[in-house]
Amino acid sequence: MDPNETLERQCADAWPPVAEDKVGDWRLRAAGGFTGRANSALAIGDPGVGVPEALDRVCDFAHVHAVPPMVQVVEGSRTERAIEAAGWVPHVQHAKGHLVSVLVSPLTDGAAHAREDVTIRSAPTPAWWELAAGTAEPGSAQRHVLTTGEIGYGDAASGAGAVRAAVVEDVLHVSCLAVRPEHRRRGLAKALLAASGAWAAGRGATRCALQVSVDNAPALALYAALGFREHHRYRYWIPAWKDRSL
Known part of the structure; x- marks a missing residue:
């Protein structure tokens, strides 16, 4: 293929x-x-x-x-x-x-961005749902899409940030990365990605993939700074x- x-x-x-x-x-x-x-x-x-x-x-x-x-x-x-x-x-x-x-990137050592207030959990918390999915009471379709598979739910203390990490074969698929406005520009997004990478590496992942609208310039800039490159559109x-x- x-x-x-x-x-x-x-x-x-x-x-x-x-x-x-x-x-x-x-x-x-x-x-x-x-x-x-x-x-x-x-x-x-x-x-x-x-x-x-x-x-x-x-x-x-x-x-x-x-x-x-x-x-x-x-x-x-x-x-x-x-x-x-x-x-x-x-x-x-x-x-x-x-x-x-x-976008794709090899999994690399994220120790430089690791933070103690960022955790990868085995189940989503209400704060994770609110930030990642926009609701504390997700519907059945949201629950199915976001919780089916080998999933890690990254969050930061006090609900400041969230990310969804899914492992398929050797790929870490990152989605739902969100940081509350008052906590931005403090390295939290990088810490969430680093924690996701460490979690996924322990499950056999060797590379990371994510999808971003070509109109989302801030996200594209963040991922470029972290070493991601465009694979295709x-x-x-x-x-x-x-x-x-x-």
């Missing part, structure tokens, strides 16, 4: 939907509308049918699970060109940004008729 698609598969395994089906290698996913990744078809590999037919099945699956039809595809790939030729359009109004950079696409209804 193409290296970009291999990493996409690993990242998808770290972010499991509530409902999933397949069209060939494509993954059809739904999670009650919680996040684009968990509610889109991951269009990697061979769908086993023509792309127009595969897209019809994406729409059918989305209709059954009451989510808008959408695909996630590696930017510049042959599959993306086929999706465009089938009449779909980039979902430029996607709330979190329709074009996403997938992916983009969300929707049917043209859906674009006209937005």
Whole structure:
């Protein structure tokens, strides 16, 4: 499999939907509308049918699970060109940004950024939920997506910061990194990432991956300073008729 698609598969395994089906290698996913990744078809590999037919099945699956039809595809790939030729359009109004950079870095010794007030827990605390997911009372879809798998929940004292660390094969997948405004620029984000790396290394991870909208300049700058580089980009696409209804 193409290296970009291999990493996409690993990242998808770290972010499991509530409902999933397949069209060939494509993954059809739904999670009650919680996040684009968990509610889109991951269009990697061979769908086993023509792309127009595969897209019809994406729409059918989305209709059954009451989510808008959408695909996630590696930017510049042959599959993306086929999706465009089938009449779909980039979902430029996607709330979190329709074009996403997938960043990677080897796991390195994070001792320089370690802090005693940062802990990786085996279960999320109410403070973690509030900061990482925006609610102290997450719904069933949020709980499923964020707690399924080999997960570590990083938090800082007094709920100042949070991060989700998931290990899939040799990859640490980082998400939900958040620091409260009054605690920023104190090295807390770096400490959360360092703690995640140490936790993941003990579970066989050798590299780290994360996904950031290309419009999120502060996050991109932070990760660049920590040695992350862009591996590839992916983009969300929707049917043209859906674009006209937005």
